[in-house]
Structures are given as structure tokens and as C-alpha cells.
Amino acid sequence: MxxxxxxxxxxxxxxxxxxxEALEKFESVLGSKPELNEASVASYNVACCYxxxxxxxxxxxxxxxxxxxxxxxxKRIRTDPDLENLRKSEEFDPLIKQLDESFINENALxxxxxxFGFNKK
Numbered sequence: 001m002x003x004x005x006x007x008x009x010x011x012x013x014x015x016x017x018x019x020x021e022a023l024e025k026f027e028s029v030l031g032s033k034p035e036l037n038e039a040s041v042a043s044y045n046v047a048c049c050y051x052x053x054x055x056x057x058x059x060x061x062x063x064x065x066x067x068x069x070x071x072x073x074x075k076r077i078r079t080d081p082d083l084e085n086l087r088k089s090e091e092f093d094p095l096i097k098q099l100d101e102s103f104i105n106e107n108a109l110x111x112x113x114x115x116f117g118f119n120k121k
Contacts, residue, residue: 007041014049014082023049040069048082059086064095 010029013022026049029042043066050059063077063086077083077096086092 010045014045014052019049019052023053036069040066040071043069044071044077047086048080051083051085054085056086056089056091059083060089060091060095067095 006029010022010025013025023046026042026045030039030046034042043062047059047062047066050056050062063083071077074096078087
């Protein structure tokens with residue numbers, strides 16, 4: 001389990017503009033095989049670092065990793081100023097729409113199943 005204070009200190013590095021140092025630390029968190037929710041947040045932060053460093057392809061790959069690790073705050077992804085450089089990429093919208101739509105479709109399917117009693121165990 002990743003230490004809460006460690007994540008705070010990593011965010012302080014990021015906020016102080018030390019993107020390369022923060023990136024290295026966030027990637028070391030990922031290398032420690034964190035729990036899924038921690039991995040999604042760390043991957044999201046890696047994407048933010050790469051975006052700030054204008055390394056678009058690496059940032060998009062990290063963002064995809066975050067989404068595949070169940071990062072679900074699509075509104076934040078679409079508005080976070082730290083991801084601005086990634087959003088300028090032609091590959092950003094198709095990536096987000098593909099994953100956002102599959103999330104929405106899965107939720108809609110589960111709601112329908114629940115409505116008709118198919119999710120009961």
C-alpha cells in the first residue's frame with residue numbers, strides 16, 4: 001500500500017514544477033505494484049508529468065494505463081490544466097471517447113440488468 005504522505009510529497013514536487021523528479025517518483029510507485037486504485041492515480045499523475053514535459057505519446061500511454069486501472073474521473077481529464085498538452089493531441093479525443101463510452105455502456109448495461117433482476121446472486 002502506498003503511503004498517503006508519500007503521495008502528498010510527490011504532488012508537492014509536481015506543483016513546484018519539478019516534473020522530471022515527480023515523474024521518476026510516480027513511476028517508482030507504479031513499479032512497487034500498488035493496489036488498483038493507487039495505480040490508477042499514480043498513472044494519472046504520470047500522464048500529467050509527461051503532459052507538462054510535452055512528451056505527448058508517453059502521456060497518452062500513461063493516461064490509457066490510468067483509465068484501464070479504473071480511473072473514472074472523465075470530467076477532470078477533460079478539464080485538468082495539467083493535461084492541456086495531451087488534450088491538444090489528435091489522439092486524445094478518440095482515446096477518451098472510446099474508454100468513456102465503454103464505461104458508460106457498461107454502467108447502462110448493469111443498470112438494466114439490475115432493473116430486471118439479472119444482477120442478483
